[in-house]
Amino acid sequence: MKVLIVDDEEKFVSALAERLVIRGIEADWATTYSEALSKAETKRYDVAVLDVKMPGMSGIELRRRLESVDPHLRFILVTGHGSEEDYDIGRRESCFYILKPFKIETLLEKLEQAVNR
Amino acid sequence: MTISQDLLAKFKPRFLDSGTSAPPDSVLFNYRKFWLLSILLRAAVSLIPMSILLIFSYTMENEAIRNENRLHTVRVTSNARRAVAFFLEERLDALRFLTKEMKFETLKDSAELAEILRNLKIGFGGFVDLGLINSAGVQISYAGPFDLEGKIYGDQNWYIKGIKAGSFVSDVFRGYRGLPHMIIALRMSLEKGDSYILRATLDMKKLAKMLSSLEISEKSDAFLCNHEGLLQTPSRYYGNPLERIELPIPAYSPHSGVLETRDKARNRILLGYAYIENSPYILMLVKRSAEIMKGWHSIRKQINWFFAASVIVILLLVFGISTVMVNKIYDADLTRLKAMERLESSSRLISVGRLAAGVAHEINNPLAIIGENAGLIKDLFTLKKEYQGDPRLMQIIDDVLESVERCGEITKQLLGFARHFEPEITPIQIRQVLREVLSFLGKEASYRNITIDLDIPDDLPVVYSDHGKLQQIFLNLINNAFQAMKDGGRLVISAREREKGSVSVSVTDNGCGISEEDQKTIFEPFFTTRVSKGGTGLGLSITYGLLRKLKGDISMHSKLGEGTTFTVDLPTNPEAEIRNESPDC
Numbered sequence: 123m124k125v126l127i128v129d130d131e132e133k134f135v136s137a138l139a140e141r142l143v144i145r146g147i148e149a150d151w152a153t154t155y156s157e158a159l160s161k162a163e164t165k166r167y168d169v170a171v172l173d174v175k176m177p178g179m180s181g182i183e184l185r186r187r188l189e190s191v192d193p194h195l196r197f198i199l200v201t202g203h204g205s206e207e208d209y210d211i212g213r214r215e216s217c218f219y220i221l222k223p224f225k226i227e228t229l230l231e232k233l234e235q236a237v238n239r
Numbered sequence: 240m241t242i243s244q245d246l247l248a249k250f251k252p253r254f255l256d257s258g259t260s261a262p263p264d265s266v267l268f269n270y271r272k273f274w275l276l277s278i279l280l281r282a283a284v285s286l287i288p289m290s291i292l293l294i295f296s297y298t299m300e301n302e303a304i305r306n307e308n309r310l311h312t313v314r315v316t317s318n319a320r321r322a323v324a325f326f327l328e329e330r331l332d333a334l335r336f337l338t339k340e341m342k343f344e345t346l347k348d349s350a351e352l353a354e355i356l357r358n359l360k361i362g363f364g365g366f367v368d369l370g371l372i373n374s375a376g377v378q379i380s381y382a383g384p385f386d387l388e389g390k391i392y393g394d395q396n397w398y399i400k401g402i403k404a405g406s407f408v409s410d411v412f413r414g415y416r417g418l419p420h421m422i423i424a425l426r427m428s429l430e431k432g433d434s435y436i437l438r439a440t441l442d443m444k445k446l447a448k449m450l451s452s453l454e455i456s457e458k459s460d461a462f463l464c465n466h467e468g469l470l471q472t473p474s475r476y477y478g479n480p481l482e483r484i485e486l487p488i489p490a491y492s493p494h495s496g497v498l499e500t501r502d503k504a505r506n507r508i509l510l511g512y513a514y515i516e517n518s519p520y521i522l523m524l525v526k527r528s529a530e531i532m533k534g535w536h537s538i539r540k541q542i543n544w545f546f547a548a549s550v551i552v553i554l555l556l557v558f559g560i561s562t563v564m565v566n567k568i569y570d571a572d573l574t575r576l577k578a579m580e581r582l583e584s585s586s587r588l589i590s591v592g593r594l595a596a597g598v599a600h601e602i603n604n605p606l607a608i609i610g611e612n613a614g615l616i617k618d619l620f621t622l623k624k625e626y627q628g629d630p631r632l633m634q635i636i637d638d639v640l641e642s643v644e645r646c647g648e649i650t651k652q653l654l655g656f657a658r659h660f661e662p663e664i665t666p667i668q669i670r671q672v673l674r675e676v677l678s679f680l681g682k683e684a685s686y687r688n689i690t691i692d693l694d695i696p697d698d699l700p701v702v703y704s705d706h707g708k709l710q711q712i713f714l715n716l717i718n719n720a721f722q723a724m725k726d727g728g729r730l731v732i733s734a735r736e737r738e739k740g741s742v743s744v745s746v747t748d749n750g751c752g753i754s755e756e757d758q759k760t761i762f763e764p765f766f767t768t769r770v771s772k773g774g775t776g777l778g779l780s781i782t783y784g785l786l787r788k789l790k791g792d793i794s795m796h797s798k799l800g801e802g803t804t805f806t807v808d809l810p811t812n813p814e815a816e817i818r819n820e821s822p823d824c
Contacts, residue, residue: 131604137611144618202603221654222607223647226614 123237124166127151128158128184129173129200138171141226147233155179155187162191169236171229174201196236198229252562254569270569277561285553293546300535308509308531309497316511316524317495319453319461323522324515326365326446327408331423333363334437335406338427346371346380346437353382359439367420367440372398374434383440385416392436397424401436410465410519411443411480419443419480421471443480447472450522458530464488465519476525477502486510488521499528591763591780599650606650610643652777666701667709669734669744669809676713680721687726694733700811702742708785709809715778716746716805723750723803737808745806753797761795 125147129135135151142149150165152158155178162170170188172181179187185197202222218232254270337346337355345351356369368383376393392398395414401407401424411419424438446463450472453461462474468488470480477484485503487510489496495513502508502525509531511524617636620626670693677684677691684691702709720730729749737743753761760766762783767776786793790810797803 131608134604134608134611137608137615141611141615141618144622202600202607221647221651222603223610223643224607225644226611 123147123168123233125149125169125171125233126158126161126167127171128155128176128181129153129171130176131173138226138229142229145226145230155184158184159187159191162188162195166192167195169196169198169233171198171200171233174199196239198232198236200224252569253566270565273568274561274565277565278557281557281561282554285557286550289546289549293542297539301532304532304535308526312497312509312511312524312526313495315453316497316513316522319450319524320495320513320515320522322449323446323463323520324518326449327423327441327515327518329363330365330439330441331406331408331425333359333366334423334425334439338425338437343427343429343435346435349380349382349388352380356382365442365445367442369440370438372436372438374402378438387415390415392438397422397438398436400424401426401438402434406517408518408520410469411471413481443472453524458527460523460525462523463515463520464523466521471520484523486523486525595653599653602646603650606643606646610640610647613639613643649777652781664703665706667704667706669699669702669742670695672706672709673713673732673734673744676710676717679714680717683721684730687721687724687728689721689724689727690729692729692731694731696735699734700736700742702809702811704789704791704809708789712782712785712807713744713746715782716807719778719805720746720748720750720803723752724748725750736811740810740812742809742811743806744809745804747802747804749802752799752801753795753803754799758795758797762793 125142127135127139127142127149128151129138130153132153135153139149139151150161150167152161155176158170170185172184172188174181176184181199181201185199188195188197198218198220200220200222218236220228220232252270252274254274337359341355346355352369352371356366359366359369368381368385368387370378370381370383370387372378372392376391376395376398378388378390378392381388397407397409405426407424409422409424411421413419420440420443422438422440424436427435427437429435450461450463460475460477462477462484463471464484465471466488468483468486470478470482470484473479474484477486487498487500489498489510489512491514493514493516495511498510498512500508500510507528509526509528511526513522514520515522613636617633617640620629620632620636626632673693673695677693683689717730717732724730731747732744733747734742734744757766757768762779766779783793786807792808793805794808795803795805
């Protein structure tokens with residue numbers, strides 16, 4: 123399984139990617155939307171894990187852009203913000219929505235579901 | 240409480256104790272002072288003009304009646320004087336006629352004189368006897384009831400005066416007969432130069448009768464007295480003839496007059512008097528002021544009663560109106576104060592919620608970093624053989640991860656307090672929701688021997704609300720009640736349609752209660768009394784947020800040591816607009 127993780131917090135995203143790698147998942151990470159877009163253009167991913175709030179471009183917008191690059195890509199939205207608005211968007215845009223902080227098991231589960239959907 | 244106390248409590252103004260229970264700055268103004276001022280002002284405005292009018296009219300009436308009485312007394316006295324004077328003059332004229340008409344020889348003969356007296360009595364009346372006295376002062380002929388022929392009168396006052404003046408009216412004296420009487424004397428001069436006196440005793444009774452007819456009211460008195468103050472005719476209150484009257488003798492005046500004075504018994508009297516010309520008499524008419532004013536006093540008494548009744552009615556009205564008015568102001572102020580307090584506390588809760596959400600958000604990101612990096616360390620340790628077997632390291636990492644998880648739970652709850660998901664409104668039976676909630680807690684209740692009474696009427700209307708949120712609300716409240724109670728406590732859950740469109744559900748426990756200090760902050764996040772037992776202090780604040788979202792309301796009533804009641808008001812109306820107070824994060 124190939125996963126692209128996008129979050130502006132490098133310490134978070136790098137650690138998460140490494141943990142997924144340890145668990146046998148091919149995980150790449152990006153801290154900006156442009157980096158994420160260029161990675162998606164060069165490599166085909168199964169699932170993208172996006173932070174909803176990022177500087178420059180929101181996770182929602184990024185999802186749209188990534189979708190146009192690769193229509194088969196599945197998405198999981200992650201946020202530390204629990205506002206109603208975000209929740210609604212998350213629910214509408216994607217069936218997978220996780221609140222930070224989360225257990226790695228939760229993410230693995232969601233990844234599994236996303237791929238098998 | 241007895242009926243009278245009940246009544247008293249009903250009429251006791253509500254604001255009277257307002258100064259004592261509430262802190263001084265929360266009372267908008269001094270109701271008691273305002274109330275008293277209002278009563279005083281109203282009473283003064285209505286009573287003072289009334290009293291002034293009453294006093295003014297009393298004074299005027301008094302003056303008018305006094306003047307009228309004076310005038311009346313003068314008039315009556317004047318008339319009486321004329322009558323008495325006429326009476327005397329008439330008798331004198333009769334004698335004068337006799338002296339001209341009758342021959343001296345006829346008058347000298349006592350038998351003839353008796354005939355004349357008889358005719359006088361028939362023609363005029365008022366004569367008692369008749370006598371002729373010669374110049375030596377000897378009564379040479381007499382006709383009348385006494386045997387006075389031959390008596391000598393030469394030294395008597397009336398005889399001397401009569402000879403001198405030609406005619407004389409005497410005052411009352413006893414004389415030879417020993418009885419009080421008055422006489423009139425007329426001189427008749429013969430050609431020879433001899434002077435005789437024709438004398439007649441007048442009937443006092445006739446005069447007295449004439450005077451008594453003047454006594455208009457019962458307590459008035461009319462009589463004659465001479466210039467020395469000796470009574471001449473009988474009086475009702477001031478003695479018998481020839482006794483001295485205890486009244487001031489007014490100075491001589493040719494006209495009738497009136498004096499206001501006091502008699503011996505210190506009664507105020509109105510004394511009408513008139514000097515009767517050509518006689519030693521003063522006519523006196525005494526009226527007692529108290530008697531004169533009697534009729535007026537009885538009217539005044541009625542007016543006074545009416546006035547007193549009016550004053551009482553006015554005072555009652557003034558009291559009532561002022562009380563109702565100040566009560567209304569007091570209630571309005573109280574309502575406003577309460578509304579202000581509620582507004583303040585709800586806006587505080589909202590801002591606290593906003594803050595909490597902000598804090599939670601800021602914390603969640605670093606928390607995620609800690610979590611992932613700690614997880615990474617664990618993963619790396621698990622891979623490397625030299626750390627794998629070290630239980631202490633593993634334990635440390637697990638502790639960190641567990642703490643991150645706990646923090647995550649708290650921030651999620653915090654966000655839950657601020658976040659309001661769109662509720663899903665469906666018709667709900669309160670009984671059904673409560674049964675579901677109690678089924679979670681039934682085990683704990685039976686284990687702790689807690690009695691749960693459900694008091695829900697069958698006709699309770701259906702509530703349109705969010706099922707899951709209602710469950711959460713009741714779960715929180717009942718859970719709190721359980722925490723507050725000791726084993727063997729009693730929980731009462733009752734539901735009522737309190738007013739149209741609203742159902743109240745109250746959860747009452749007989750637990751430890753909440754102190755007044757804590758009651759103020761009970762709905763704020765992180766407020767908990769169960770610090771050591773792992774309470775997060777978010778239960779009630781979340782409940783509060785949920786209820787606001789459902790357009791409901793929550794209130795509490797608690798007494799330390801007796802228990803607590805939380806009351807939840809829910810709208811039954813499906814169209815009820817959902818409150819939108821969610822902070823814009």
